[in-house]
Amino acid sequence: MNFTEYPVTKDNNMNTTTPTIAVLGCGLIGAPVARNLANKGFKVKVWNRTAAKALALVQDKLQACASVAEAVSDADYIVTVLKDGDSVASAMAAGSGHFRPGAKWLQLSTVGIDAAASLAQLAGQQQLVYFDAPVQGTRQPAEQGQLIILAAGPQAGREGVQTLFDAIGKRTLWVADEAGQASRLKLALNNWAFTLTHGLAESLALAKGLGVDPALVVDVVSNGPMDCAYFQLKSAAMLAGNYTPSFSVANAVKDSRLILDAARQAGLYAEVAGAGLHRFERALAAGHGDKDMAASFLAPDLPA
Known part of the structure; x- marks a missing residue:
């Protein structure tokens, strides 16, 4: 191409x-x-x-x-x-x-x-x-x-x-x-954005669950090889509890389903995308659909 x-x-x-x-x-x-x-x-x-x-x-x-x-x-x-x-x-x-x-x-x-x-x-x-x-x-x-x-x-x-x-x-x-090739590229890019969002949300949630201040995760990553503008933007939102929507959880659910449909058509097993969809769906079911997708951080834990 x-x-x-x-x-x-x-x-x-x-x-x-x-x-x-x-x-x-x-x-x-x-x-x-x-x-x-x-x-x-x-x-x-x-x-x-x-x-x-x-x-x-x-x-x-x-x-x-x-x-x-x-x-x-x-x-x-x-x-x-x-x-x-x-x-x-x-x-x-x-x-x-x-x-x-x-x-x-x-x-x-x-x-x-x-x-x-x-x-x-x-x-x-x-x-x-x-x-x-x-x-x-x-x-x-x-x-x-x-x-x-x-x-x-x-x-x-x-x-x-x-x-x-x-x-x-x-x-x-x-x-x-x-026509259609740009839409295919967009799905691949959204998959990357969602993966970054969930990885960050889960890491901060894990630190909190282990009794560690989640802000320390951000402190260690900042100015290092894993740092980026997106990391800073979404971590700040999660730590501050500011979920003013730039891209809503409801839209992320929609696009995650499109990604999985595309993966199936391509014969790919997109297990990370599937797990991410489930996390967004949990946030949606908990009433966070109109919040920014950083509200992945608020996805409730699954029952034991």
Whole structure:
């Protein structure tokens, strides 16, 4: 597989005809994506199933729409930033008959292998040009326009698409021409992030269970070969009990299941991913679904 990385250029100069962008989904990632696009001069129309979230974004060059059809009717680009494949498919079905033929669809949600394929087929049926483009990064990188975009899609039209990616991210990795390849890469990356989260959470929990101050674990690792920014960020959250969501436990459960489905399709036995899913599910069952995935630390112990 060939990887081509395109440099990001932050240029506020727009073409004479400013493209209209429909952003479907105004959650932790979708809302800052819409704001950053508007701040770069694009005309942005937003829709969200919970209308209040869309209305909260209204500003110059950013319009809230009451329906998907209203949002996409004159859009040159459609950007989906929704929870899962079913949510994306449902939203796009609601726009059926209102899309501009040839409009470009940038699918930023993490949907897994099967949904990525079915959404690509849906794009063809709706006469849309499909770009499979899940993003790496959570709320803070999204707010700062520092997402990493994993993109797959046809060579034709990439230049315009890249302009949008530059408005929301610091780096774009073009993975392949074939839609779906970027979604596959995203699952591998999420598996790594979840593994780091659980390893840290379990290590701090083990120290606590053994009567050792968990902060000592962080102290020993800091500034050593095992240290990294992610370790510092999540350990600080766990020790402080601050679970303000950047990426929720509920979403982590969804993505962990997608990872295991992908592993099965690849003929792999992903025992670490399976154990991680069980830990997230325990945290979810304990009422921590809306908390940041650092709440893996709060997963209750299994009965003896």
